[in-house]
Amino acid sequence: MAVLGIDSYTLEIPDLAEGVRFYSDAGLESRVEGNIARLLCVGKARDSVVLLGGFSRKRLHHIALRADELDKIASSVAVAGGRLVSAPDGFGADGLWVADPHGMLIHLVEHKPDVEPTPPPAFEINAPGRIVRVRRSAMLPGHAYGPVKPVKLGHVLVFTPDVAASVEFMTHALGMGLADRAQDVIAFCCARRNSDHHVVAFAKSPAVGFHHGSFQVDDPDAVGRGGSALLQKTGKGSWGFGRHTIGSNFFHYIQDPWGSWFEYYSDIDFIDDYTQWTPTNYGMEDSLANWGPQLPADFVHNYEAAG
Numbered sequence: 543m544a545v546l547g548i549d550s551y552t553l554e555i556p557d558l559a560e561g562v563r564f565y566s567d568a569g570l571e572s573r574v575e576g577n578i579a580r581l582l583c584v585g586k587a588r589d590s591v592v593l594l595g596g597f598s599r600k601r602l603h604h605i606a607l608r609a610d611e612l613d614k615i616a617s618s619v620a621v622a623g624g625r626l627v628s629a630p631d632g633f634g635a636d637g638l639w640v641a642d643p644h645g646m647l648i649h650l651v652e653h654k655p656d657v658e659p660t661p662p663p664a665f666e667i668n669a670p671g672r673i674v675r676v677r678r679s680a681m682l683p684g685h686a687y688g689p690v691k692p693v694k695l696g697h698v699l700v701f702t703p704d705v706a707a708s709v710e711f712m713t714h715a716l717g718m719g720l721a722d723r724a725q726d727v728i729a730f731c732c733a734r735r736n737s738d739h740h741v742v743a744f745a746k747s748p749a750v751g752f753h754h755g756s757f758q759v760d761d762p763d764a765v766g767r768g769g770s771a772l773l774q775k776t777g778k779g780s781w782g783f784g785r786h787t788i789g790s791n792f793f794h795y796i797q798d799p800w801g802s803w804f805e806y807y808s809d810i811d812f813i814d815d816y817t818q819w820t821p822t823n824y825g826m827e828d829s830l831a832n833w834g835p836q837l838p839a840d841f842v843h844n845y846e847a848a849g
């Protein structure tokens with residue numbers, strides 16, 4: 543085994559208060575100490591997002607992945623084009639710190655899996671020839687619903703100058719699986735056991751950068767409700783409600799204060815055993831969505847790249 547899931551991502555940002563406000567509006571809890579903010583999903587003891595304030599611009603600092611057999615990973619990193627590095631200033635030396643072939647920093651941490659959340663009520667859909675809900679409404683009046691609270695960080699999508707090389711590193715050094723891809727432009731990596739369809743995904747760009755973090759909510763209604771509510775607060779970019787082809791998840795993306803994105807998702811494909819999964823190379827027409835509204839002009843712009 544190797545990578546088992548994702549813990550968090552850490553961003554350098556200019557204004558910590560602005561970042562805390564955004565993620566709090568998105569439904570995460572915040573703990574601020576000095577110029578560091580930790581954002582947690584509801585009921586979680588572990589950070590999902592760490593914000594480092596006081597920088598001139600937003601930049602991906604690192605991603606943190608849960609893994610085991612760190613000694614095996616350590617011995618494979620250099621062969622696969624990466625390198626072992628020491629812990630950056632201000633971060634603990636626990637686990638393993640590695641840089642991928644493009645310099646993206648990854649912190650591999652060994653710990654027990656989080657406790658599984660209590661399942662929400664089933665999302666029931668009356669369909670032609672299949673009635674599952676009778677004599678009651680699916681929906682309550684709008685005011686009866688509280689704010690949407692994500693239950694976990696599911697995946698990140700990062701930019702890379704070479705998608706194939708990044709995937710090669712994740713699969714050969716970190717023991718992940720390639721779930722699916724679209725040509726050499728976007729690719730999705732999963733853990734090899736009991737994994738969401740993707741945990742770390744890559745999109746082509748001249749430089750490394752953070753594109754989005756994706757957070758699971760209870761059902762498609764919560765995707766729509768959470769996305770609409772966050773958009774009302776931010777007034778910035780939005781893409782959704784829609785459904786991806788690759789991974790099958792319903793999505794709504796809201797632009798963060800730095801031009802990257804926050805995704806609410808529901809109903810992503812699940813890979814219990816990677817040896818039983820066959821990756822597909824999709825055409826570009828399926829790379830972004832199966833259906834959804836028109837894409838914002840800067841949806842795949844890497845604001846961390848020069849120019």
Ligand SMILES: [Fe+2]
Pocket residue numbers: 697699754756805
């Ligand atoms: Fe996503």
